[in-house]
Amino acid sequence: MSTAKKNTKGIINWIDYRLPVVSFLKHSAVDYPTPRNLNYWWNFGSLAGFFLLVQIITGVILSMHYTAHVDHAFDSIEHIMRNVNHGWLIRYIHMNGASFFFIVVYIHIFRGLYYGSYKAPRELLWWLGIIILLLMMATAFMGYVLPWGQMSFWGATVITNLFSAIPLIGDNITQWLWGGYSVDNPTLSRFYTLHFLLPFLIVGVVVLHIVALHTHGSNNPLGIDRKGPQDSIPFHPFYTIKDLFGLSFALTIFFAVVFFAPDFLGHPDNYIPADPLKTPAHIVPEWYFLPFYAILRAIPDKLGGVIAMFSAIFVLFLLPWLDTSKVRSATFRPVYKILFWIFLIDAIVLGWVGSKPAEGIYIIISRIATLYYFLHFLILLPLLGKFEKNRPLPESIGKPVLAE
Amino acid sequence: MNIFTLSFLIFSFTFSLISADKALKPEQYPFSFSKPLGKIDKNSAQRGLQVYIEVCASCHGLKHVAYRSLEGLGYNKDQINRIAAQFQVDDLPNEEGEILKRAAIYSDYFVEPYENYNTAKAANNGAYPPDLSLMVKARKDGANYIRSLLLGYTDAPNGFDVGEGYYNKYMAGNIIAMPQPLYGDDVEYKDGTNATLEQEVNDLVTFLTWTSMPDLEDRRSAGLKVIFFLFIMTIVFYLSYRKIWSELKK
Numbered sequence: 001m002s003t004a005k006k007n008t009k010g011i012i013n014w015i016d017y018r019l020p021v022v023s024f025l026k027h028s029a030v031d032y033p034t035p036r037n038l039n040y041w042w043n044f045g046s047l048a049g050f051f052l053l054v055q056i057i058t059g060v061i062l063s064m065h066y067t068a069h070v071d072h073a074f075d076s077i078e079h080i081m082r083n084v085n086h087g088w089l090i091r092y093i094h095m096n097g098a099s100f101f102f103i104v105v106y107i108h109i110f111r112g113l114y115y116g117s118y119k120a121p122r123e124l125l126w127w128l129g130i131i132i133l134l135l136m137m138a139t140a141f142m143g144y145v146l147p148w149g150q151m152s153f154w155g156a157t158v159i160t161n162l163f164s165a166i167p168l169i170g171d172n173i174t175q176w177l178w179g180g181y182s183v184d185n186p187t188l189s190r191f192y193t194l195h196f197l198l199p200f201l202i203v204g205v206v207v208l209h210i211v212a213l214h215t216h217g218s219n220n221p222l223g224i225d226r227k228g229p230q231d232s233i234p235f236h237p238f239y240t241i242k243d244l245f246g247l248s249f250a251l252t253i254f255f256a257v258v259f260f261a262p263d264f265l266g267h268p269d270n271y272i273p274a275d276p277l278k279t280p281a282h283i284v285p286e287w288y289f290l291p292f293y294a295i296l297r298a299i300p301d302k303l304g305g306v307i308a309m310f311s312a313i314f315v316l317f318l319l320p321w322l323d324t325s326k327v328r329s330a331t332f333r334p335v336y337k338i339l340f341w342i343f344l345i346d347a348i349v350l351g352w353v354g355s356k357p358a359e360g361i362y363i364i365i366s367r368i369a370t371l372y373y374f375l376h377f378l379i380l381l382p383l384l385g386k387f388e389k390n391r392p393l394p395e396s397i398g399k400p401v402l403a404e
Numbered sequence: 405m406n407i408f409t410l411s412f413l414i415f416s417f418t419f420s421l422i423s424a425d426k427a428l429k430p431e432q433y434p435f436s437f438s439k440p441l442g443k444i445d446k447n448s449a450q451r452g453l454q455v456y457i458e459v460c461a462s463c464h465g466l467k468h469v470a471y472r473s474l475e476g477l478g479y480n481k482d483q484i485n486r487i488a489a490q491f492q493v494d495d496l497p498n499e500e501g502e503i504l505k506r507a508a509i510y511s512d513y514f515v516e517p518y519e520n521y522n523t524a525k526a527a528n529n530g531a532y533p534p535d536l537s538l539m540v541k542a543r544k545d546g547a548n549y550i551r552s553l554l555l556g557y558t559d560a561p562n563g564f565d566v567g568e569g570y571y572n573k574y575m576a577g578n579i580i581a582m583p584q585p586l587y588g589d590d591v592e593y594k595d596g597t598n599a600t601l602e603q604e605v606n607d608l609v610t611f612l613t614w615t616s617m618p619d620l621e622d623r624r625s626a627g628l629k630v631i632f633f634l635f636i637m638t639i640v641f642y643l644s645y646r647k648i649w650s651e652l653k654k
Contacts, residue, residue, distance in 0.1 A: 036652065075468070078468040078537070078538070081619065082468065082469075082470075082473065082618055082619075083470075088619040088622075088623065089619075089623070089626075092623075233652065237648050238648060238649060238652070241641065241644050241645045241648050241649075242645055242649075244641050244644075244645075245638065245641035245642050245644075245645045248634060248637045248638040248641045249638050251634050252631060252634040252635060252638055255627065255630050255631060255634060256627075256631055258627070259623055259624065259626065259627025259628075259630060259631070260440050260624065260627055262623070263541060268541060268542050268543055268544050268546070269542070271538045271541040271542035271616075272534075272538075272542045281576070
């Protein structure tokens with residue numbers, strides 16, 4: 001392929017002359033110059049792309065056997081589990097694939113937070129990432145409704161009811177979302193349509209995310225710009241093999257869960273068919289929503305809780321300007337580094353408290369953790385950039401030692 | 405739905421959890437399938453099927469399980485047809501349009517004990533006996549929970565009002581609508597096993613674990629191969645990665 005221009009014979013060259021797919025791939029996935037110092041935390045972007053693909057492929061197969069009707073949805077899932085050849089495998093991959101997609105995306109996001117990947121000139125790259133996260137959340141939420149188990153139904157009821165907090169038109173919006181006066185068949189069937197549609201929108205935003213990424217290239221653990229060709233290496237073979245190793249490692253963990261603990265991340269109640277007359281003792285969302293669920297419940301006012309929950313994500317859009325420090329990587333920001341870890345612990349505490357009943361000490365913990373979440377973004381980061389003294393930055397990626 | 409209903413939904417479990425806390429944690433029992441690579445004990449599951457048919461089936465259905473799938477427990481087609489033939493199902497309408505009953509066959513699903521939901525409720529003091537197909541997956545620590553529950557019937561402590569129900573220390577809230585179903589010697593095992601209460605319960609739970617997870621053995625044996633393959637592949641990729649990157653250091 002390296003002789004593509006000289007050699008005008010051959011099918012590949014014939015095609016590439018008319019539709020430059022090969023040169024495009026060569027430009028953006030083979031020769032693509034990449035910082036030479038990326039560590040394993042940079043594996044999670046390609047992993048996220050892989051899990052998106054897994055979800056789409058298994059999802060399309062499941063859709064061939066699933067029935068989106070309140071009378072048949074639960075049974076059709078059991079039909080997949082028992083009668084469809086390897087249906088149990090496809091479904092368990094899809095179920096756990098959603099969880100793993102969120103795990104790798106959350107790690108990917110925290111990687112960005114630690115190394116300041118959201119700073120100029122990558123603000124739009126960061127924005128596109130948040131849009132992907134929002135689309136993922138919507139998709140995952142609607143997907144969880146499809147089996148029409150108890151948690152599906154009651155989760156959908158609680159979350160769609162959040163929209164009724166909107167003043168004046170809230171109830172109308174909620175009824176419009178439901179297609180009726182409660183979560184019912186119209187709700188299920190539109191959720192199914194949207195659950196099928198949104199992943200393809202995600203693919204579109206992922207393409208934009210990659211275009212934005214390739215415009216200025218990856219950030220790197222030092223957070224400094226590349227000074228010359230000596231700071232870069234071609235993506236292939238160096239990062240293809242590193243990504244393959246990371247993928248293989250992640251798949252080992254993923255399939256260990258799929259084959260040996262496929263229901264570990266789920267809730268037993270979702271194996272009980274939906275019953276609109278019987279509220280489960282304990283309505284909890286999937287684990288990846290727990291931190292936001294905790295923020296929702298921390299505010300004693302319904303509308304306030306909903307606003308806080310959505311703000312928790314929308315504040316990320318402002319992050320490139322809230323973080324006033326010019327230095328990207330936490331490696332050279334001694335105070336930010338500590339704040340990063342405190343923030344990570346705060347997010348984990350929110351997730352944990354989100355799984356607990358909203359009573360006594362848990363309410364207090366969730367309020368403190370919610371307060372800190374916003375304190376981190378709105379107060380600490382803007383001030384820190386003004387007062388923090390960063391460690392000296394290395395001169396270049398290729399020669400980090402010279403700076404000392 | 406207004407704010408009060410929503411608050412009720414979100415916060416109600418607070419109180420139900422307090423009552424749920426009164427239930428004992430299930431006793432851990434080493435079933436044949438408890439370990440990650442364990443299998444379903446087929447003999448035990450077959451005895452469990454007998455307990456289900458002779459005792460449980462009068463109230464509880466297994467609507468997601470087809471008779472044909474009993475091949476997974478080691479029965480052949482003739483044996484399965486004989487098991488199915490004990491139950492009557494609606495036939496297709498005949499030439500006069502009447503729907504007559506016929507004996508169930510290999511390809512039918514386990515026959516439901518009641519005509520419909522309301523019949524089932526009416527026959528059981530208003531409490532619907534839940535379908536058992538997925539019971540092991542539908543409860544936390546399902547196998548141990550069901551085993552503990554079936555062994556956990558005792559007299560209520562003094563002053564504890566069970567109302568129309570029965571006392572069970574493993575049930576959330578300690579009151580269960582189902583009377584104690586098994587006492588020991590409820591069935592006469594065809595293989596001569598002594599039908600003690602614990603034996604019957606263990607066999608039944610083994611059978612219900614299979615109805616919940618008919619994929620269990622296939623899944624575990626395939627999983628072992630997949631993990632082995634991925635483990636080797638990961639090592640190969642790691643070594644390739646080291647080899648390729650070593651060129652950079654020169």
